Amino acid sequence: MWLVFKKELLELLRDRKTLFFMIALPLLLFPLIFGAFGFFASKAVKEAETKVLKYAIVGGEYAKGLSDSLAAASDKFELVEVGADADFKQLIRDESIDFALKVPSNYDQPLLEGGQATLVLVLNDAGLNMVQSRVKELVDSQVENKRRQAFDALALNDFQQTGLLKPVVIEKEDVADSRENWGEKIGGFLPYILFLLCLQGAMYPATDMGAGEKERGTLETLLISPTERHKLVLGKFLTIAFAGVTCALMTILSMAVWGIVLSQGMAIKVVGEFMSAISALDFVLMFLMLAPIAAIFAALLLSLSIYARSFKEAQSYMGSLIMVAILPIVMAMMPGVDLKGGWAWVPITNVALAIKELIKGTMDYVSLFAIFGSTVMIAGALIAFCVYWFNQEKVLFR
Structure with missing residues (x-):
């Protein structure tokens, strides 16, 4: 068995594609993907914040302060003159304007006289345009002025004003510590990454060791060797499981290193405090529980690969296996699902929940x-x- 494992592992390490999926992909490609996503996302947000928005306003005479604020911010807003009966929806679809404001007649009236004013904002809110938030910044200053006028008219002091705005304030006292809070937020996501990477890292070597050997014609040579069938299977199985665990751990290590390198000092401090709160025993237990998950995936992948007639057919079978793996992990992230009752016996879900509890520090060992x-x-x-599958001639030589 160990001789087969050594042989398969050496062949695995000689294969450039395997090394790419196991080492280069986790160390370089995933961080580059996340980095590129973050770069373009921040760039898109910055462009949305700095874009000069073209607008139309109806009833501007009822909102002198708001109209003046929009006109003063010429580097952010540009007025487009349109008629009161213009089709604002069509103008927005044609990108002639970015938004339109319909101002009610009671907008500038004192709050105690005019009551609540309804300002209608017409926009296309399907994309990342930040129109509503940018308009709200200007409107909020107008709202604050109306509140002050009403408070002055009622002769309310600061204490009374605060009580009127917020009659009841809920002050939260959280009994959960920082580790438990962070663990609840990221504890469900970590198994999702680990399990899928473990599955992804094992797919290529599993495909090559079963269906790949069928295509190359080397399976027959292997079968007539004096090595027993179950030892051949176990040697291949150990290699696939090793590849899956290595890919998952390399990716997590890569993300941790790149996160520390690229983060600011305060972020490093927070990450350091959180990581230091997790004991070495918890890390060891998480790794130990990852081993049987890798074994489950490796056995399933090798069975599919042995059954498949070709490399391409094996890949199609394994693609559907991803959904089978995702569903139990997603169940572990659902609210109300924890390590109580029957959930502790649900395959894959129970390990995902256990890793989450270990990160939170609330694990019942x-x-x-x-x-x-x-x-x-x-x-x-x-x-x-x-x-058993490997011992079936009708499966091996389909």
Whole structure:
């Protein structure tokens, strides 16, 4: 078995495509993708914030202060003269204007006399244009002035004004510590990344060791060797599981290193405090629970690869396996789903929930025995099926 594992691993490491998927892709490509996404996203937001917005206004005479504020901000807004009966929706679709304002007649009246004023903002809010937020900045100053006028008319002091604006304030006292809060936010997302990367990293070597050997005609040579069938399967299985775990760990390591390198000092401090709160035992337990997950994926992938007639057919089978893996992970991120009752026995979901609890620091370590034991049993059953599958001549030579 170990001889087969060594042989498959050496062939794996000689393959440039495998090295790319296992090492280069996690270390370079994923950070570049996330970095490029962040760069273009920030660039798009900056452009939306600095773009000069063309606008039309109806009833501007009722909002002298707002009209003057828009005209004064000539580097942000540009007035387009249109008739009161113009089709604003069509003008916006034609990109003649970015938004239109319909001002009610009571807009400039004192709050105690005119009551609530409804300012209609016509815009296309389907894209990232930030029109509403930029207009709201100007309107908020007008609203604050109207409030001050009303308070002065009522002769209210600052204490009374504050009470009138916010009659009741809820002050929150959170019993959860910083680690638990952060763990709740990112604890469900980390298994999602780890499991999918583990699956992705194992796909290519699994395809090559089953369907690939069929296409190359080397499977027959391997079968007539004196090595027993189950040892051949276990050697291939260990190589695939190793590739999956390596890809997942390399990606997480890469993201952590690049995050520290590119983050500002305060972000490094927050990340450092959070990471230091997680004990070495929790990290070891997370890695140990990742091992049976990798075993489950490796056994499934190898079974599909052995069954497939060609490399292409194996890839089509494995593509559908991604959805099978995603659903249990997504269930672990749903509200109300935790390590209580039957959820502790649901495959893949229970490990995702356990990793989340370990990150939060709220793990009941006794339940790990049931989670780890059930996952190992499922992985063992799938490995046994894989050995059985490999012993079927009708499967090997379809």
